[in-house]
Amino acid sequence: MYERYWHFDRPAFESDFDPQFYFPARSHQGALLKLRFALEHRKGIALLVGDHGVGKTYLTHVLEQEIDGPLRPFLRLLFPQLSPTDMLSYLAVRLGASPGPGIQRGSPDQTLRSLESRMEWMAREGHRSVVVLEDAHLLQPQHFETLQLLMSLQQHAGNVISLVLVGRPELLSRVERVPGLDQRVAVRMGLDPLSPEETGQYIEHRLQMAGSPQSMFREDAYRSFWELSQGVPRRMNQLCDLSLLVGYADAMTELTSVEVEAAAEEVVAVSLD
Secondary structure, three states: OOOOOOOOOOOOOOOOOOHHHOOOOHHHHHHHHHHHHHHHOOOOEEEEEOOOOOOHHHHHHHHHHHOOOOEEEEEEEOOOOOOHHHHHHHHHHHOOOOOOHHHHOOOHHHHHHHHHHHHHHHHHHOOEEEEEEOOHHHOOHHHHHHHHHHHHHHHHHOOOEEEEEEEOOHHHHHHHOOHHHHOOEEEEEEOOOOOHHHHHHHHHHHHHHOOOOOOOEOHHHHHHHHHHHOOOHHHHHHHHHHHHHHHHHOOOOOEOHHHHHHHHHHHHHHHHO
């Protein structure tokens, strides 16, 4: 709505996963480097944790764009409420295992045999896959035991699968309760909110990527963005988006903390509704 008014080529603060908008904050860049290390060196399992809105899923999309070579397919499992058997069947089919009647009926034995065959084929052909499990903190102990079995199978086949578990910080303690799985975790990464300095840099980076010739936010606006969002990028995007809308509606040329606070009140009002 306001893109032309602010001279944007495209929206600056949409909550999508466009890797071109990636801002290399200290915490995020460190996690990305560790993830690449884990995948490129066949380290098995990586844990990526952080609170809501800090950019965990976004970072995995950046990772997907950066890695190359035989690390395909890059699979995402977004349904942690699946039963362990269904989860294993789903992964088997997504990895290219033959969808025979045993898999379709949820037969664990048939699924395991199909998986073993597929992973042996992957090893012979030089293929490897990445499996990202979102909201992994919601998994039950039986799911973790199934993942432990999966990693044991793929190790025998030649380490053809890298597993990235993504979730809230409690994921760390939940994995620790399954020693056989925990011992296969190569890297553990926690994403932090942005610092006050990074907050300003993040906003300016997004504005530049959207085509804005200069920032329309005054210094006091940046301070308000950090105080109100506590450095969480998702909240920051919402505040920036609404602040720009307020400025557009009032035909303003620059935005201050007043507009940012007005945007924050709008966010709270919508949440209460």
